[in-house]
Amino acid sequence: xxxxxxxxxxxxxxxxxALLGEIEGIEVAGEAATGFEALEAAVRLRPQLVLLxxxxxxxxGLEAARHLEALETPPAVIFCTAYEDxxxxxxxxxxxxxxxxxxxxxxxxxxxxKAQRLSGATVRKIESAVDPGRRRSHLCARVRGSLVxxxxxxxxxLLAEDKYVVVHHAKGExxxxxxxxxxxxxxxxxxxRIHRNCLVALAKLAGLERTPDGRVFARIAxxxxxxxxxxxxLPALRKLVRSL
Amino acid sequence: MVDAxxxxxxxxxxxxxxxxxxxxxxxxxxLILVLAPDSPERPWLPRLGVATVYVQWLALLNAxxxxxxxxxxxxxxxxAGFVSAWLLSVAVTALAAAVVWQMDQALGLGLSTxxxxxxxxxxxxxxxxxxxxAALLRYLFVLEQWRExxxxxxxAQVDALQARIRPHFLFNSMNTIASLIxxxxxxxxxxxxxxxxxxxxxxxxxDTPGTLGEELDLMDHYLRIEKLRLGDRLHIALDVGxxxxxxxxxxxLLQPLVENAIYHGIQPLADGGTVHIAGxxxxxxxxxxxxxxxxxxxRITTSSNxxxxxxxRARIEYHFGTRGELRVEPGGGEFAVTVRLPDAxxxx
Numbered sequence: 001x002x003x004x005x006x007x008x009x010x011x012x013x014x015x016x017x018a019l020l021g022e023i024e025g026i027e028v029a030g031e032a033a034t035g036f037e038a039l040e041a042a043v044r045l046r047p048q049l050v051l052l053x054x055x056x057x058x059x060x061g062l063e064a065a066r067h068l069e070a071l072e073t074p075p076a077v078i079f080c081t082a083y084e085d086x087x088x089x090x091x092x093x094x095x096x097x098x099x100x101x102x103x104x105x106x107x108x109x110x111x112x113x114k115a116q117r118l119s120g121a122t123v124r125k126i127e128s129a130v131d132p133g134r135r136r137s138h139l140c141a142r143v144r145g146s147l148v149x150x151x152x153x154x155x156x157x158l159l160a161e162d163k164y165v166v167v168h169h170a171k172g173e174x175x176x177x178x179x180x181x182x183x184x185x186x187x188x189x190x191x192x193r194i195h196r197n198c199l200v201a202l203a204k205l206a207g208l209e210r211t212p213d214g215r216v217f218a219r220i221a222x223x224x225x226x227x228x229x230x231x232x233x234l235p236a237l238r239k240l241v242r243s244l
Numbered sequence: 245m246v247d248a249x250x251x252x253x254x255x256x257x258x259x260x261x262x263x264x265x266x267x268x269x270x271x272x273x274x275l276i277l278v279l280a281p282d283s284p285e286r287p288w289l290p291r292l293g294v295a296t297v298y299v300q301w302l303a304l305l306n307a308x309x310x311x312x313x314x315x316x317x318x319x320x321x322x323x324a325g326f327v328s329a330w331l332l333s334v335a336v337t338a339l340a341a342a343v344v345w346q347m348d349q350a351l352g353l354g355l356s357t358x359x360x361x362x363x364x365x366x367x368x369x370x371x372x373x374x375x376x377x378a379a380l381l382r383y384l385f386v387l388e389q390w391r392e393x394x395x396x397x398x399x400a401q402v403d404a405l406q407a408r409i410r411p412h413f414l415f416n417s418m419n420t421i422a423s424l425i426x427x428x429x430x431x432x433x434x435x436x437x438x439x440x441x442x443x444x445x446x447x448x449x450x451d452t453p454g455t456l457g458e459e460l461d462l463m464d465h466y467l468r469i470e471k472l473r474l475g476d477r478l479h480i481a482l483d484v485g486x487x488x489x490x491x492x493x494x495x496x497l498l499q500p501l502v503e504n505a506i507y508h509g510i511q512p513l514a515d516g517g518t519v520h521i522a523g524x525x526x527x528x529x530x531x532x533x534x535x536x537x538x539x540x541x542x543r544i545t546t547s548s549n550x551x552x553x554x555x556x557r558a559r560i561e562y563h564f565g566t567r568g569e570l571r572v573e574p575g576g577g578e579f580a581v582t583v584r585l586p587d588a589x590x591x592x
Contacts, residue, residue, distance in 0.1 A: 008511075009416070010475045015423035034514055057514045057539075082415035101415055102422035153540070 001112070002029040004047035006038040006064065007080065008056040012101065016051060016080070019105050023112065035059030036138065036149060039067055043146050047075050049115055051099075054081045059137050059149075062087075062127050067140040069120040070147055076115035090129035094122050135186055139167055141174035148174050152190065156204050156220050157227060158183060160197040168223070194218050194237055195230045208241055254318055254325060255384035257311040262384060263304075269380055270303035271296060273372065294355055302340055302369075306333045306377065326385065330378055337373035341366045401562075409446045409496075410503065413469075414439075420473050435472060438465035445495045453563075456530070457489025459498050463521070466499055470506050477516025478506065484523040487530055491587055494563050497556060501534045501581050504552050509536030509579060530587050535580040553581070560585070 003026055007013045013031050020026045029045045032038040035052075036059045042050060050068065052061040065077050079098040081087060091098045096118060097111045127134050138149040154170040160180040167174050184191060184199055191199040206219045208229065216234055218227040229237055255262050274295040278288055310317075310329055317325045345362045348355050417439050424432035445454070445462055471478050505519045517537035524531050553572060560568040560583070567586035574580075 008477075008514075009420070009473050011420050011423040011473060012416075014427070015419065018423075018426055036514075055511075057512045082419060083412045101419040103419075 001025055001049055002027050002045065002047045003049040003051060004029055004038065004041055004045060004075070005031045005051050006033075006035070006041075006056070006061065007031075007051075007053040008033050009053075012053065012080075016103065019103060019108055020051075022105060023109055026112065035061060035064030035067075038064045039140070039147055039149060042068060042071060042075060046073070049112065050075045050077050052077055052079050054079055054084055054087060062123060062130065062134075063136050063138070065118055066120055066123040066127070066136070067138070067147065067149070069118070069123070070140050070142050072145055074117050077118050078111050078115050084130075087126070087130045090126040093129065094125055096122060096126065135190075139174075139176055139178075141167065141176045143174065150174060152187065153203075155191075155201050156223050157201060158191065158199040168225075170222075192237065192240060194233050195228060196232075198227060200227065202240070202244075205241065205244075208237070254310075254314060254329065255388045257307045257314070263307060265384070266303050266307050266380065267300060269376065270299045273376055274299040298344065298355075302337055302373070305340055306336050306373075309333075309336050326381065329381055330374070333377040333381075334370050334374045337377075338366050338370040341369035409442060409500075410507070413503070414443075416473055417469050420469065424472070431472065435469055438469050441465050442469075442499070445499075448495065452495075453492050454495045455489060456487055456491040456493045459493050459495070460484055460487070460489070462496065463499050463502050466502060467519075474506070474510060474516060477513070478510050479516070479518040481518055481520045481522075484521060484532070486525055487523040487532070488525070488587060488589070491530060491585070491589070493585070494559055497559060498532060498534075498583065500552050500556060501583070504581075505534050505536035505579070509538055512539040513537065525587070526584075528587055529584050531582060531584050533580060533582045535578055538574065538577055538579045540577070556583075 003020055005013050005016050005020070005028060007016065010033075013033075017028050017031070020028050026049075029047045030041050032041045034056050038050065038052065039059075041047075050065075052065060054061040056064075061079060061081075065079070068074050068077065077096075079091065079096065080101060080103060081098060082101045088098065088100075097115060099107055099111055136152065138151055139155070141148045141150070150167055150169045156168045156170070158180060159166045159168065163177065164175045165178055165180055165183065167176055180197065180199060184193060187199075190202060192202050192205070194200050200218055200220065204220045204223075206221045209217045209219055211217065216229040218229055218237075220227070257263070257266070274292065277295050277299070278292045309332060313329075313332060317329055320328060342362070345365045349362070417435065421432050421435050421439075424435060442462060442465055445458075467478075467480055471480070502519065502521065510516050510519065520533070520535040522533050522535075553570065557570045560570055564586055569584045571582045571584075572580070573582070
């Protein structure tokens with residue numbers, strides 16, 4: 001079994017690698033220091049097992065586990081944590097395996113024996129139990145078997161098209177399969193609705209423009225595409241822009 | 245838990261405030277004696293003088309006796325001790341009255357009761373002493389109890405404010421040690437020593453103050469452990485050579501600020517950053533500033549950080565009053581905390 005070690009602390013990775021080295025049939029495929037790096041490594045190395053630390057910079061373990069589900073063959077996940085008392089309760093409640101640091105080799109061996117893939121729904125349940133107001137730091141899109149991660153901070157606007165939502169960001173655009181309303185709910189205060197099919201990043205909003213024919217468009221720095229504001233959303237948006 | 249000081253119930257008769265209370269009550273008694281309608285037909289001022297001298301002398305005598313008998317009295321239960329103290333004061337007064345009466349008769353001053361009525365004088369004195377000392381002892385007893393409660397309450401408050409090291413830190417450090425034992429046993433050993441020092445300070449009582457030097461050493465131990473854990477992500481710029489190491493300081497006043505800087509500033513950054521710790525001397529003050537970068541997503545002061553800062557601010561206020569202060573300056577992608585503490589020593 002090929003395993004990927006994910007922890008932001010070099011010594012923690014070192015110890016886990018040493019422990020895994022003592023277990024028959026386990027091969028350490030690679031290491032990663034953040035959830036973001038873990039997803040890149042998972043695409044590249046195709047591990048069957050990922051040992052995920054929970055608290056990491058850039059993207060934490062819970063969010064990484066959620067994005068791992070988008071892989072064609074998602075790996076089994078074992079969470080590792082030093083001390084996260086309410087997260088542990090959430091793991092117990094959802095029958096998800098976890099290890100507490102310093103990890104014991106017997107516990108590690110047992111966890112590997114019954115390690116399982118996690119469904120996105122289960123991870124979401126844990127996330128909302130740990131921290132109800134939690135938001136992802138990245139959106140994840142599948143492009144030809146690989147994963148594309150877009151930092152939420154880089155997103156200019158989100159446009160709904162048929163079954164998809166097109167994520168327009170600083171470096172281009174990707175398609176994700178998520179309803180626009182779910183995104184609006186998750187990122188309240190970060191994105192604002194200007195139209196039935198469009199959410200705009202509040203931080204990127206440069207102003208509103210009225211054309212001679214009476215239509216109003218939202219202006220975003222560096223974006224040329226016209227983003228029309230619907231009549232229904234205009235009053236609320238005006239108020240918001242004025243308060244900025 | 246065993247309390248180091250047993251609960252005191254007997255007031256400190258040798259202390260100035262108690263002595264003063266005793267003297268005020270004695271003077272009131274003297275006044276009552278002189279003003280009583282049944283007193284002999286003599287000018288009241290000289291009578292007040294005589295009564296004052298006599299009653300004050302009795303009162304001080306009682307106070308001195310109770311003060312010197314404090315230890316055996318304290319060993320009794322509160323009730324037995326109270327009754328004993330009361331009986332003691334009645335006996336002392338009776339004895340003293342008898343002596344005074346004898347002296348008065350021998351010298352022929354006629355200040356007390358006439359010849360043959362010595363028994364009446366002594367009994368009367370003893371009765372007055374019995375009434376007054378019962379009331380006074382009770383009053384002082386209640387007062388002492390109240391003070392004790394206030395002391396206990398404020399100690400509990402300070403204890404509650406005692407700095408606590410995040411449990412996360414303990415478990416992460418244990419993990420670091422577990423990892424080091426295999427490859428670098430010498431470093432593992434030193435980390436155990438550093439960790440022990442930190443927890444000795446954190447688990448110790450807040451009663452014994454440390455010094456700034458000890459605090460800087462603790463900070464150093466803490467940073468050494470975190471440096472092992474975070475590796476290249478943590479850089480430290482330390483400039484505290486100017487600070488007076490012998491300045492008295494409550495324990496773990498600065499370490500939590502450094503812990504905050506790492507927890508909120510360095511750990512959430514993939515590439516880490518530098519924690520700046522600078523100290524300088526000002527006239528009558530020392531100033532310590534701790535600066536750390538702040539990740540873009542956490543520009544708002546998170547609640548746990550606020551709690552830690554409020555805790556340290558309250559402890560500074562408790563120990564130094566308005567002479568100490570803690571100032572927070574977020575902004576520009578950076579977070580800075582400045583602590584100013586009074587430096588009373590004149591030779592610095």
